[in-house]
Amino acid sequence: MPESCFFIVSLALAAFSRPDMMHSYIVELKYAKYKDPENRVDELRLEGIAQTNRYADTDTVKNAIGTTQLHKIVVVYKGMEMRVCEEIVPLHETHN
Numbered sequence: 001m002p003e004s005c006f007f008i009v010s011l012a013l014a015a016f017s018r019p020d021m022m023h024s025y026i027v028e029l030k031y032a033k034y035k036d037p038e039n040r041v042d043e044l045r046l047e048g049i050a051q052t053n054r055y056a057d058t059d060t061v062k063n064a065i066g067t068t069q070l071h072k073i074v075v076v077y078k079g080m081e082m083r084v085c086e087e088i089v090p091l092h093e094t095h096n
Contacts, residue, residue, distance in 0.1 A: 025073060028072075030048050030074070030075070031044075049074055
């Protein structure tokens with residue numbers, strides 16, 4: 001496999017017609033090779049944020065989540081180490 005390759009795994013998990021579920025999740029998993037430069041983790045984090053936002057804006061996801069609260073999670077691994085695990089919240093929900 002070429003040195004510049006990395007794996008992207010995208011999962012969209014939603015409350016499919018389950019009235020007892022209150023939360024839905026989009027989890028974007030990204031992987032950088034151990035030998036990749038450090039800035040690759042930041043690049044993958046930004047790509048993950050953009051991808052989760054694109055997924056969340058689709059009619060498929062909007063219909064699937066129904067009235068549940070949607071959580072967008074980005075996880076980035078570099079080699080065997082998890083470097084990023086964060087929930088992406090809209091700017092109006094951040095607390096200063």
